[in-house]
Structure formats: structure tokens, C-alpha cells
Amino acid sequence: MKEDFYEILGVSKSASAAExxxxxxxxxxxxxxxxxxxxxKAEEMFKKxxxxYEVLSDPNKKSKYDQFGHAAFEGGGFGGGGMNMDDIFSQFGDIFGSAFGGGGFSGFGGFGGGGQRRVKGSNxxxxxxxxxxxxxxGVEKKVKVRRKIQAEGVTYKxxxxxxxxxxxxxVQNTILGRMQTAATCxxxxGSGQxxxxxxxxxxxxxLKVSEETVSINIPAGVEEGMQLKVPNKGNDAPGNGVPGDLLVAIETHEHETLKREGDNLHYDLYISISDAILGTSKEIDAVGGKVRIKLEPGIQSGKILRLRGKGISSLNGYGSGDLLVHVNVWTPKELNKEQRDFFERMQxxxxxxxxxxxxxxSFFEKVKDMFS
Known part of the structure; x- marks a missing residue:
């Protein structure tokens, strides 16, 4: 089981960005x-x-992590996980300041100490x-991507x-003495070649442009606006660099009859007065096809029927939501003489x-139950 990000850094969930x-x-x-x-072990803790920090320093990623935990970054990733040394020093090298000769390290092909930096391609x-x-x-999508790759026959020096x-x-002379700074060539x-x-x-x-088919594994329960990361499927970098990433923004088609709320789905079912009085069975839309439900005689308008497990699979892997069927009794606006006579006798x-x-x-109690 993955360690909690807050515990790794030793901060509370209420910690500020500066902390x-x-x-x-x-x-x-x-x-x-x-x-x-x-x-x-130290290297592993360095990566962890x-x-x-990559997640908790980004307000959007932090919000997803607080809501879904590590599950928010599984199935392709939403920006976290699997960082290598090049990723760390290209993104956060400035945080180390001058503690290690310009923010790098020498033993892993990174920035400082005479080592060669591996440039990362663009996303x-x-x-x-x-x-x-x-x-x-959840689904596997295959998409065609036009990305820059290193051309055959290219040589570097x-x-x-x-x-x-x-x-x-x-090296600069200042009032404080001689100051030495390092900058990307x-x-x-910065590639050294x-x-x-x-x-x-x-x-x-x-580099040259090439079209490639990329498989994207999209986990169940994703939402509009989420972003997945497919590592190393962006543009190649010149020389001995590492490829950038393919960032996949999720958009959703609105369903004709089902409305999503978190992991739950809502369906508005309209029935006639006679169906409400006598009882009936109705076929309604659900994920994966139609389902038939039974309505007891005397059912009231506003009744909510809960079909457990018929909603959206949870992103954190804890089961599925429910399908909530809202029963609405339809009152006719026009009646013929026979119908009017009947209801006048029933008044x-x-x-x-x-x-x-x-x-x-009551209506307010139903709303309260729905959101609880």
C-alpha cells in the first residue's frame, strides 16, 4: 500500500503551500x-x-488526492507516480538552490557536479x-498522435x-565578493550535445514528425476535466534526452436521460395517475442497457427508488454508486367528458x-437524504 503523501513530507492536510x-x-x-x-533507500525516499510534492504543490492535484487518495493517479496517472531523477531535477531543481552546486547531482546523469543533463522533450x-x-x-482508447521522433541517421557531437x-x-564580481552561478547552455x-x-x-x-497509435487505459469513474498522463509519448528530445509525456484531458458526452452526481446516477420516471394508483412495471435506462422496475400500487409522486450498484464504478475502487429513480406522477391537462365525470364523482x-x-x-427531507 502506498504511503500517505502528507506523512512522507511530515505535514498536515491543512498545511499551507509555503509549509x-x-x-x-x-x-x-x-x-x-x-x-x-x-x-x-535514500534514493527511494528522495523520489517519494x-x-x-508534485501532487501537494498543485492545487488541482491536491484536491483530487484529498478526495480520491492514490486512486486518482492510477490507470494512466493524473500527474503523479513513477518520477525519475530527470523529472525531479527538471521540475524542482530550483528548490535546492546552491546547496549542491546549482541544484543538480553528479551520479545519476543530472545537472551539476560535471554530469550531463538529460533534456526532456515537450509534452x-x-x-x-x-x-x-x-x-x-473504464475503457482502453487508441488514439493517433503526431509526435516528433529522432530521425534515423542523426548524429551528435x-x-x-x-x-x-x-x-x-x-563568475561575477559583486560588493559581496566573487559570485559563481550556473546556467543552462x-x-x-542543456543536453551537452x-x-x-x-x-x-x-x-x-x-527530429521529424511521425504518426503513432497510442493506447490509453482510462479507469472507471473519471470525471470531466481530469487529466491523465501517458509517460514518454510526447515529443522526443534531441540527443540523449528523454521523451515528453502525452497529457490526456477527459471530456464527457451528456447522456440523454441519465444525470451523473458523483458516483450516483439519476433518472426521472414519469407515470400516469392510473399507473400510480394500480401499480405497474416500467423499463428504464441504465448503464449497459435497460432494466425493468416494479411500481407498487399507490406509489406517490416524488418517491425515489434506489437501485444499488447500478451507478458509476468508484475511482478509488470501493464498489459502485447507485441509480436513483425519481417517480413523477403526470397530471393530464385535458380530459374528455367521461374522464371528467369520473373525477368529479371522486372529488x-x-x-x-x-x-x-x-x-x-417531505421534499426537503428527500433532498437532504439525497445529498447525505
């Missing part, structure tokens, strides 16, 4: 690879701390529309500006007088 950042910096410096060479973004059944059960380090060092973009030879179909970075009948029982909840 979360401070806690992460403390953990990152404690478990930094340069301070713990060859210590695999970065993963926790790609697409939108995927899902219908209600796909949302309820060591950048002469930074001598393959990916960084250049500048502008000649190679520059183009040496390329085929005619490659661009200035040695004084005791059976037609309203006699609500204690079990018949």
Missing part, C-alpha cells in the same frame, strides 16, 4: 543522492518526496471524449560551448383525500 514547499526542501536535502552516494496534449458507459466501466556538461558557469539547450549530421527529412534538432371520495403517512418524507 509544503519548506518540508519538501528539507526532505530533498536530507535524501539528496550527493549526500547519500550508493544508498538505495518529489512525488508527494503533447489531446482531448478524449467518453460516453457514460465508458466512464462507468559534444557541445564545445559547455564541453558536454549542459551548463555554463559564470544556450548552444545545446549538438547536431553533427542529419538526413534531409529532419529539422534543425534532428368527495375518502380514498382520494390526501393522507400522508409519517413514512412519506
Amino acid at each position: 509544503i514547499k519548506k518540508a519538501y526542501r528539507k526532505k530533498a536535502l536530507q535524501y539528496h543522492p550527493d549526500k547519500n552516494p550508493g544508498d538505495t 518526496s518529489a512525488e508527494a 503533447l496534449r489531446i482531448r478524449v471524449k467518453l460516453n457514460l458507459e465508458e466512464i462507468a466501466n 559534444t557541445c564545445t560551448t559547455c564541453n558536454g556538461r549542459g551548463q555554463v558557469t559564470k 544556450s548552444a545545446c539547450g 549538438i547536431l553533427d549530421g542529419k538526413p534531409g527529412d529532419a529539422d534543425a534538432q534532428g 368527495g371520495s375518502e380514498n382520494f383525500e390526501p393522507k400522508p403517512e409519517k413514512s412519506d418524507k
